[in-house]
Amino acid sequence: MIQPLLFAQSKGMVSIKGSRYIPLYGRDSTVVEVKNFEIDIYPVTNADFVSFVKKYPKWQKSKVIKLFADKSYLTNWKNDLQLKDSEKPDSPVTYISWFAAKDYCECQGKRLPTIDEWEYVAMADETTKDARVKASYNKQILAWYEAPRSNENKIGEHPKNVWGVHDLHGLVWEWTLDFNSVLITGESRKDGDKDSNLFCGSAAVNATDLMNYAAFMRYAIRGSLKAKYSMKNLGFRCVKDSDLK
């Protein structure tokens, strides 16, 4: 079921045809343009990351420097090279800092997706490129958001979306290249506490429709992150610029 797709543009990736769309929060909250790019079909897995740290020891749990990761980095690993017995190799990797995710992608000749790119691919459902107006799309995302410990599930168990991409919703939230551009409450770290108030409280509950609510959750959590944080339900996948013009 989750064999690599050899016929994709690059191995394990699919091509996304760019376009203009209106994200929940964008440049001026208006239309943004997304260029053609390729995206990983699945989030990066535990097994992928094991191979990575074997090759790049600076990202091993005991070697990573504190500029780049907090102490919960890879906390679900037994040691530098092994997951805890409770973890599955084909679950998405989590407890990863932005620095580690960024370097992982760059070492594969890829990069992290921008928020706009990520949201663009993630607004599709199984049949429609922009499914945000469908009640079913939003209900499904919110049901996933409610499911406990979804990060422990395997990749690829949810149906792929119309682009052929799996698990954008339903397993883990994902790092984006420019997560630090979310300025929902104004700006800066002093808003740290306000972010969590906003995130957990009134503003979100008052969102007028489900589309805004689900997307709001993602923007809010991005705004509350620092690059060295690592958390249980935050993984990543990579993209690269497309050769197709």
Added chain:
Amino acid sequence: MKFLKYIAIVLIVVLSVLSCNSGNKSKDNTSEVYQCPMQCEGDKIYDETGNCPVCKMDLALVENNLKTVDDGSISEASIFNLTSNWHTEEGKTIQLENLKGKTLVMVMIYTSCKAACPRLVADMRNIEAQIPDEKIKNIQFVMVSIDPETDTPEKLKAFAKENVMDDDQWTFLQGSVSGVREFANVLSVKYKEISPVDFSHSNIISIFNSQGELIHQQEGLGVNNKETIETILKITP
């Protein structure tokens, strides 16, 4: 109701993320002690890095202990661990480590900014003006562009001249898009391109010791810079 349940879970996750951060400790130097840079709780010290429970600022290494890293190598928390290349306004290519040895006063700006950056530039100049001459040679004031595509070394040089910031103690840096994003993340500066010529961004002036460790951050525009100056004087020979 479903939402409330979810919100509760999120609250727990967010709190645990925040608390994890406060438990971050040095692996190899147990003698380090930390203090709130604002000294909100007087002289109270902490054994671990984290946030001040009162003002929420990052705790800073207490000065006496900084000497422990004066052996040529750099610590885990040093920004000199960043290896991206930067261009100066003089057209030189450097890495941040080339700035080692001086106290660094750093801010992120962009030259076409009309709103906040002139204030930030003024704040930087104001800080510089309050430092005694004999210390200036041990301090580098660094302006990092968040718009590296526009702010070429030539443009930065012109900006430096225009703002009378062309002396040796001033350095302007142009990085790669990815290098700038990474640097901003180390400073916890947020920025966002809001149109082809405008960025919104946090207004933070950061002080690093000569080993590249973050000691103090001043946040906001035109704020009282007393603490910032005291910090600089304290850590600069």
